[in-house]
Amino acid sequence: MGRVACGILVGLALVVFLSPQAVALTESRTVMLLPTADSSPQQWTGSGCAAPSLYACLDEDPPHDNNLTYHTANPGAGLQVFGYFHLADLPTDVLSVESVTFFAWALEEATGASLFSAGMQLPTCDTLFAPLTDLAVRYANVTSTSVVDCGGNPWTVNSANAVTLILRCADDGIAGAEQNCRVTSAGAVVSYTIETGIYTASEYDFRLLLLVWVIFLVIGLALRSSFFLFLAGVAGTFFAFSAFAVTESLWTLVLFVLLGPFLFVAAAMLALQRGEGWAA
Structure with a gap:
């Protein structure tokens, strides 16, 4: 459970720190x-x-x-x-x-x-x-x-x-x-x-948050790391939620509904395959 808690905390910290702030246009x-x-x-x-x-x-x-x-x-x-x-x-x-x-x-x-x-x-x-x-x-x-x-x-x-x-x-x-x-x-x-x-304070904020998600996903897939796949699920879910709340774009809703839980499941399956205790 320590790895899960660490992953959640790291993911939340990055998402909160990098999330774009919505302001009125x-x-x-x-x-x-x-x-x-x-x-x-x-x-x-x-x-x-x-x-x-x-x-x-x-x-x-x-x-x-x-x-x-x-x-x-x-x-x-x-x-x-x-x-x-x-x-x-x-x-x-x-x-x-x-x-x-x-x-x-x-x-x-x-x-x-x-x-x-x-x-x-x-x-x-x-x-x-x-x-x-x-x-x-x-x-x-x-x-x-x-x-x-x-x-x-x-x-x-x-x-x-x-x-x-x-x-x-x-x-x-x-x-x-x-x-x-x-x-x-x-x-x-x-x-x-x-x-x-509503718009974001900077388009760069969105790109940076998306980049963090991509990095977690690439590392997770390349290393077959359940930890980074789990982080990608957390970051992707929060990115999708932030993007949908700000832009109301349908693709962000699809990403929020499907991709985040999919990565959680993939991370859990990989952890079970490796016998990692947190997914048991």
Whole structure:
């Protein structure tokens, strides 16, 4: 039994020391979230859409429809006009959210001084992005990127899914007629990470563990050594288990189910043939 115990300990030590460590493989991606429903208050006027589906004027992908549908707002003196819109949810496989960039393609319908900005709202907070943009008579993409939500907390999947987009057209406070703000598309671009699978810290780790198994097997067969055949069974079984757990490859499962026990049996038969006591 001493040889068996020694073989098990040596095999386990090598396998544990050489086994690849599984870590998550992540990938950074972006997704554009467009309006999917109206919220309130809703003070903008739709052209090409109507309540309760005013969001349909803004949900273009790609985010510009050549001004076929849009919203307008004309604030009175000292006033601001708001529109609130729910956005689409993130994909289901999101691991973490890095940032959210709110955007709106906006213009001023004639030379004037109406000001525009976007904002965000969550159940516990809201904020309007600064500075207010003095729009031009040609469309511009007004954006604001945030790595935290309106409460100052890092973005999570839940908060990104719960956020409401705010559109604001404001009087600039200067005498003279204000001009309509016009928005033709709006939404948010979210930078996020997903887990694309599991991989080993290094392909070399796998090769090294496989090499140890091959060495044990070759020595066991060349010397007809039950001890090294037994070690090959232990190393091969653990290699197969580690490889299958990480890669989920069918061949590793077959190796785990068949080759390891086969080597155990071969080692025992060889030991019995030689009259070695451990296999009795």
